[in-house]
Amino acid sequence: MAECEVIDALVDSTRTNHTLHDVRAYRLARVQEQLRKANCPAILLYDPVNIRYATDTSNMQIWTGRNPSRYVMVFADGRVIGWEFHSCEHVWKGLSLNVELRHAIGWTFFNAGHDAERRAKVWSAEIIDVLRTHAPNESRLAVDRLDPFGAACLVESGVTLLDGQAMMELARSIKSLDEQVLMRESIRACEKGIERMHHELRPGITEQDLWAHLHYENIRHGGEWIETRLLSSGDRTNPWMQECSARVLxxxxxxxxxTDMVGPNGYCADISRTWTVGHTRPSDEQRKLYETAYSQVHFNMSLLRAGMTFREFSEKAWKIPDAYLKNRYSCIAHGIGMVDEYPSIAHQVDWDGGGYDGQFEAGMTLCVESYIGADGGSEGVKLEQQVVLTEHGCEPLTSCGFETGWL
Known part of the structure; x- marks a missing residue:
């Protein structure tokens, strides 16, 4: 590596470390704010993404998402108690955080077998002791995710459980400018993967061969994991939600x-694009599908503004032609942060059964969605643009282009 490249890398590292310091303080303050609003002394976190948000610690996120083996209690005053997985206290090193570390008690069947119920009682006794030591005479505790034995033990001991997942979703919904910097870093890594896929896209390789290039660039640039395997070709593009296979392009x-890619520093890059294999000129039908999806995304982007309600956005959103309505995407837009986040905006046709209201705010980062494919059609187009909402509208966070030559 040339000397100037080494210096640039050191400057980038220093800048990122400074940004992370500010982001950690901002995120913990957001959690505290939600606790105070709910008049709740503390929140118990098991969801690894919530733990990452509140403490910036990460330990085998996918594994601990299935195996609840580490947990954290955050108090409204900012105090943090962390119960860490076996011999993993080192994951907390380097954090300027007021934290007390303890050993986690695993009481799932995997960890405890038929002794799970007894261990859950031991676990709950410690949780209650910590809560009442730091918040005397308090019985309210927010929890984001908890298996049945644990919830039952706490309730039987007189604890009132509150919806901690809602608190965390609301805390995570507004991104600071520094968070947006970190998100852009993740998107840049994702764009490297998209560029690599674009270069390698040719007849004769499999869907899985192509998808591997995104994973390669993500890990290479310090990224973490990918939530889905949503890449498909040919007749597997209709309907949507078919994960990549050994099919030959x-x-x-x-x-x-x-992409659904959790990249560097734990932030998600969620981008959808559609190409032709071999980068050929599209057929008239392919072009029509693409123009329709492009229109939906960009019309809806032009509508978004701070202060607009979710219902108003849904009512005014681009109207999907009848031919494509049955196969519509599951939402018009959704929040994005470390993963898909609040809010999720339902189509007007789905509002009564799946919609909920709220208000867009500056600082929200969102993904505007489209899937266009006729019921029974041979192919479909998936597009998605990641944006940040400002006082003046929304701005794209990615420079990854569309196939404007097809329009």
């Missing part, structure tokens, strides 16, 4: 993907 057919 064919010349001239459509290839569509959705």
């Amino acid at each position: 064919q010349h001239g057919e459509l290839l569509a993907f959705d």
Whole structure:
């Protein structure tokens, strides 16, 4: 590496460390704010993404998402108690955090077998002791995720459980400028993967061969994991939500993907694009599908503004033609942060059964979605743009282009 490249890398590292320091303080303060609003002394976190948000610690996120083996209690005054997985206290090193570390008690069947209920009682006794030591005479505790034995033990001991997941979603919904910097770093890593896929896209390789290039660039740039395997080609692009397979790509057919990539520093890059295999000129039908999806995304982006309600946005959103309505995407737009986050905006046709109201605020980062494919059609187009909402509208966070030559 040349001397100037070494200096640039050191400058970038210093800048990122300074940004992380400010982001950690901002995020913990957001959690405290939600606790105070709910008049709740503390929140118990098991969701690894919530733990990452509140403490910036990460330990085998996918594994601990299935195996609840580490947990954290955050108090409204900012005090943190961390129960860490076996011999993993080192993951907390380097953090300027007022934290007391303890050993986690695992009481799932995997960890405890038929002794799970007894261990859950031991676990709950410690949780209650910590709560009442730091918040005397308090019985309210917010919890984001808890298995049945644990919830039952706490309730039987007189603890009133509150919806901690809602508190965390609201805390996470507004991104500081420094958080947006970190998100852009993740998006840049994702764009490297998209660029690599674009270069390698040719007839004869499999969907899985192509998808591996995104994973490669993510890990290479310090990224973490990918939530889905949403890449499909040809007739597997319709309907959407078919994960990548060993299918061999064919010349001239459509290839569509959705990155769902958790990149550097734990922030998600969620971008969808559709190409032709071999980068051929699209057919008239392919072009029509693409133009329709492009229109939906960009019309809805032009609507977004701070102060607009979710219902108003849904009512005014681009109207999907009848031919494509049945196969519509599950939402018009959704929040994005470390993963998909609040809010999720329902289509007007789905509002009565799946919609909820709220208000867009400056600082929200969102993904504007489209899937266009006719019921029974041979192919479909998936597009998605990641944006940040400002006082003046929304701004794209990615420079990854669309196939404007098809329009």
